[in-house]
Structure formats: structure tokens, C-alpha cells
Amino acid sequence: MKLLSRLQLLAVPATGLSLQHPFLREPNDANYIRDVKVGQLNFLHTTDTHGWLGSHLLQPDYDADWGDFVNFAADFKRNRLDKTQDLLLIDTGDKHDGNGLSDATVPNGFETTRIFNEQDYDLMTLGNHELYLPENSILEYSTATSAKFKDKYVSSNVEFINDDGETVPFGNKYRYFETENSKIRVLAFSFMFNFRRFNNRTNVVPPMEEVSKDWFKQVTKNYNEGKVDLILVFGHMPVTDLEDFEMVKLHRHLRNIYPDTVIQYFGGHSHIRDFVILDGKSTALQSGRFAETVGFLSIDNVTSEDPQYFRRYIDFSKRSFKHHSQVSKLGVRSTKGNKISERIKHLRKQLNLDEVIGYVPQNYYMSARPVQSEDNIYHLITHKILPRLESHHTNNSIGRYIMINTGAVRYDLYKGPFTLDSEYIVLPFTNEWRYLELPNRIASKIEAYLNKGPTIASLAPPHAAAPYVANSLAICPIIRDPALTEGYTTTDDGGCKGDDIKHRSQIQYHIPNVVQAAELKSTGPDDVVHFIFYSFLERNVLQAVNKIVSDQGNRNLRYDESSCLNYGGSSTKVLLREYIKEISR
Numbered sequence: 001m002k003l004l005s006r007l008q009l010l011a012v013p014a015t016g017l018s019l020q021h022p023f024l025r026e027p028n029d030a031n032y033i034r035d036v037k038v039g040q041l042n043f044l045h046t047t048d049t050h051g052w053l054g055s056h057l058l059q060p061d062y063d064a065d066w067g068d069f070v071n072f073a074a075d076f077k078r079n080r081l082d083k084t085q086d087l088l089l090i091d092t093g094d095k096h097d098g099n100g101l102s103d104a105t106v107p108n109g110f111e112t113t114r115i116f117n118e119q120d121y122d123l124m125t126l127g128n129h130e131l132y133l134p135e136n137s138i139l140e141y142s143t144a145t146s147a148k149f150k151d152k153y154v155s156s157n158v159e160f161i162n163d164d165g166e167t168v169p170f171g172n173k174y175r176y177f178e179t180e181n182s183k184i185r186v187l188a189f190s191f192m193f194n195f196r197r198f199n200n201r202t203n204v205v206p207p208m209e210e211v212s213k214d215w216f217k218q219v220t221k222n223y224n225e226g227k228v229d230l231i232l233v234f235g236h237m238p239v240t241d242l243e244d245f246e247m248v249k250l251h252r253h254l255r256n257i258y259p260d261t262v263i264q265y266f267g268g269h270s271h272i273r274d275f276v277i278l279d280g281k282s283t284a285l286q287s288g289r290f291a292e293t294v295g296f297l298s299i300d301n302v303t304s305e306d307p308q309y310f311r312r313y314i315d316f317s318k319r320s321f322k323h324h325s326q327v328s329k330l331g332v333r334s335t336k337g338n339k340i341s342e343r344i345k346h347l348r349k350q351l352n353l354d355e356v357i358g359y360v361p362q363n364y365y366m367s368a369r370p371v372q373s374e375d376n377i378y379h380l381i382t383h384k385i386l387p388r389l390e391s392h393h394t395n396n397s398i399g400r401y402i403m404i405n406t407g408a409v410r411y412d413l414y415k416g417p418f419t420l421d422s423e424y425i426v427l428p429f430t431n432e433w434r435y436l437e438l439p440n441r442i443a444s445k446i447e448a449y450l451n452k453g454p455t456i457a458s459l460a461p462p463h464a465a466a467p468y469v470a471n472s473l474a475i476c477p478i479i480r481d482p483a484l485t486e487g488y489t490t491t492d493d494g495g496c497k498g499d500d501i502k503h504r505s506q507i508q509y510h511i512p513n514v515v516q517a518a519e520l521k522s523t524g525p526d527d528v529v530h531f532i533f534y535s536f537l538e539r540n541v542l543q544a545v546n547k548i549v550s551d552q553g554n555r556n557l558r559y560d561e562s563s564c565l566n567y568g569g570s571s572t573k574v575l576l577r578e579y580i581k582e583i584s585r
């Protein structure tokens, strides 16, 4: 079989794949839901839930909680599938860091892990957020070895170092099983992207190194093409990766071993809805982030020469769940989830998450509005929040710049009550302020220097979500219907109709690495100003300053750590809280 790369594929029409939705025309109706097409083998996929098990209280499009999702999966299986069809439930990691429900406990994720594990996943693994802190890895390892998941938890290239200092696989290296009804023989692997900042109780082996090991050669030899119907690769790895092409490389390797077998991928980490056609018998699905999406995929005629694929992104809402599981039509509902919803409500109370601090008058977006817009959260921060910073170094006759890295903000700020939970969601980290005394001719150039730097990742703190920039809305028509709610219009290899609900298209704008408030008393190049910044940025700021100094021809001047002083004052998180309290009075 001739293998095409993703880029080659984009240039040629895919043949033999029936990815298009059966409806040619759709009613222009806000209540219209694009259906799913079930097949022989069906998948429901979640990824990057980051603790959002308690639903999105201020976003009606994602109003379902984890209990609703548990009911949905059970209802879907019962109401939509016949006795020749199977359903597999998959998650690809990153289960905390992002919501009060997970992050207000010690260790974080302690309660949400137990709630998450109520879902009857068939295949489970971990993400990089389970690997920053040893306590998170230890907690996750207890899931991997639990009675419920010990056969279902797979990690082909992550290792755990147990209490005896012994290195063991983080769960199973692989899993081989037959599906219940259609008796499809599945060989499953799970690969984490080549993540390097794991804690010292864990180890991540680069995927291409792992597949060259003996165990992998042995397994793929034992379960050769005659003995498997489907290779299933799920893991914490983006399905589109135009820098390292990790999944494409992995696929090339697997396709060599299995030239004619269906190879299905499920990915995560970059927090987008995405679907990639790798070749005529291989596709990859990625299902968004933050419990906003349940990804659906079906493969029909799995063992034929012409398997048919269907993908859909289901909004994480009661409305979508009800529709796709046909509970309204059939009246048969599950109830296990109701108890889980109760448990979540109780936990919210216990953690005081709904304690109201104030009211937010409008939505403020990270990337759905240009950074210069008054509806952008960075505009709010640089114009209303940072100017409130005060310490005993503040001197009204000296101009100042106050800089933050954009990665410090993790989610949009929505209109409505601002609670302790909102704080965990939007701006969870405290920060220390440092400052430099600089002539304005240097200080005024730092922001531009840092923003033309190549990668955001090096500036983002470990917990920051990968920023997402829609591949290209230009390919799919932008939907402007004011009757629809603002949300995803996904462009992927399957076309423009992947989303189950038609949304008014939310466009994503570029977010710079850093933003700043500038309060200048005068703009003379030699006027001394205070350049104030997050301590997290010290290395980057010093590098920028020294480069600017040498570009200006001053070879003898160098700034180092001893030039940076503590500024004092409240963290951005506290400044935001106080601002919201004040405007709510």
C-alpha cells in the first residue's frame, strides 16, 4: 500500500472513504443537531478534561457534568447499538490542572480522580499533567493498578519508579483483546509525545525509541497481521503536529509492520477538535479539551478492503447527550450518573467553589477577540488590573512598565458570578514581581523583542494549556447566523460538518508571548523607568535586555540577576479579585 503523508493527502481527494454526512442540506435551525452514524465498531473519546467534571456553569453549550456523561455512554450503548456492534470508551489523559474541582484539593486531582474513574473506560492512559509532580504520578499510578482498570490502562512508553526504586511500566505496555459482539481482534498501544519535564518518579521514552525495543518487536511478531483486525493507538499526542510529526513517524513505522490492517489513532494535548486521514485504512481523532467535547468515531466493515469511517464532535451538553443516546425517543435512561452529579455538587460545596466574590459584567476572551479589543482578557488585565499594582517601590514621578506572560491566564472570563472556582479556572497562580531600573530606550523595546521570539512554550509555565489556533477557518465557510451560539466550527480532513451543533464560528486570534501595561511620565529615551515583570520571566527579560543593549552599541553594559530587585505588591490574581469586588459594589 502506498502511504501518503498528511500533507500529500490534503492535496488529493480521499477516495473510498465515506466521511461526508448523509444529509446534503441542513435546516437552518438553531435546534438542529447533526446525527452520528453508528457502525460495526464505535468509539467515544475524551481528552484533556483538566478537572472540568462539574460542567461549565456559565456556558450553556457545555452544561453537562460527569454524571451526565456516565449516563450518556451507558444510554448510547443500550439505545443505539445492536448485538453485532461494539462501543469502546477511551480517554487520553491530562485529568487535572484547570478547574477548582480538581485543583482545590491536596494533592490536586485527589477527589476528581475518583469521580473520573466512575466512567467505565475500556482504554485509559495518562497525559503530561500527570507527570509534573511526583504526587500526581503516584495518584495516577494507583488508577493504573486499580482492580477496575489494571487490564485497561495502557502506556507503551511511560515508566513509573516504585517505592523500591524499581522501574516498571506505567500500566500495561499493550493490550490485546476481542470486542464483545463483533469479535474484532484489537491490539492497542498508547504513546505519550516526547515529553521531557517528567518528575523523578517517572520516565518517558521517546516513542520512536520505544518501538525499536525488543518487547515491541516481539509483540508485533506474536500478533502479526493474520492475528489482528485493528491496531489501536491512543495516547497523549497531537494528531496534527507540523513541528515534530511524531504521529506520522509512528504511523510510517506501524504501516511497515501492518501494511494492510486498519490502524486507528486517538490523540490529545493540543486542546483542539481535529481529525486526520493518514491513509485509506487509517485515521486519527482528537476530541478537544475541558469537557467541552465527546469525540465520536465509527468504523464499518472493519475487516473488509473498504472500511468506512464517520467522525463527529459532540458538545458536552445535556441536549446533545439526550439527542444522540435517543433517550427522549426510547425513554430508557441510566441512573448511575445521577449519583455522580450529586457527589460533584457536594464536593463543590465542601471546597467552597461557589462562594461568590463578585460579578463579571461581560465576557472577556483570551483568543476569540483580538488582543487590542476591549472584550479581550489581556486588554482588561493591562488596562484595568495591572495599573492597580502598588508597593513601597512605586514612585509616581517614575514611569513604569508591568509585564506578564500570557500563559498565566488559562481560560476565558465569563459574564456572571465570579467565584473561587473562577479564580482556579482563569488565573490560578500567584506570582512575585521583580523589577529593573532601565532607561526607556531599552525598556520600551523588551515587549517587542520577547514577542518575536520563536516559541510560546518556553515562556509558558508548566501548567499552561497549549494555545490553539484554528488550522484554517478560511477553508470552511464562516457561520455568522446570530441565532446560533458562538462556538466551534471545526475544519478537519473530514470537511466542515464535524461538529454536532452548528455554532456561530468563533475565530481564534494570535496571542503574543507577553503583554504589558505602560505608564510613562515622559518618553525621553534616557528617562529612567521601572520595568516590572513576573519573576517567572526573569531569564527571558535579562536575555532581551542584554540583546537590546548590545544592539544599541553598548558593549560594556550587562545586566544580570543582581540587577533585578523585588518589587513587592499583590499578585495579578489578587489584583483581579479586588478589581471585581470593587466593580461589583
Ligand SMILES: *[C@@H]1O[C@H](CO)[C@@H](O)[C@H](O)[C@H]1NC(C)=O
Pocket (backbone or CB within 6 Å): 200
Ligand atoms: C526526587 O527529587 C526530590 C526533590 O525534588 C528528592 O528529594 C528525591 O530524593 C528524588 N528522588 C529520587 C528517587 O531521585
Ligand SMILES: *[C@@H]1O[C@H](CO)[C@@H](O)[C@H](O)[C@H]1NC(C)=O
Pocket (backbone or CB within 6 Å): 040, 300, 301, 304, 306
Ligand atoms: C458494510 O457492512 C454493511 C453491514 O454493516 C453491509 O450491508 C455492506 O454491504 C458492507 N459494505 C461493504 C463495502 O462491505
Ligand SMILES: *[C@@H]1O[C@H](CO)[C@@H](O)[C@H](O)[C@H]1NC(C)=O
Pocket (backbone or CB within 6 Å): 395, 396, 397, 398
Ligand atoms: C521618586 O523618584 C524621584 C526621581 O528619581 C526622587 O527624586 C524621589 O525622591 C522619589 N520619591 C520617593 C518617595 O522615593
Ligand SMILES: [Zn+2]
Pocket (backbone or CB within 6 Å): 048, 050, 094, 127, 269, 270, 271, 465
Ligand atoms: Zn491538556
Ligand SMILES: [Zn+2]
Pocket (backbone or CB within 6 Å): 094, 127, 128, 129, 236, 268, 269, 270
Ligand atoms: Zn497535555
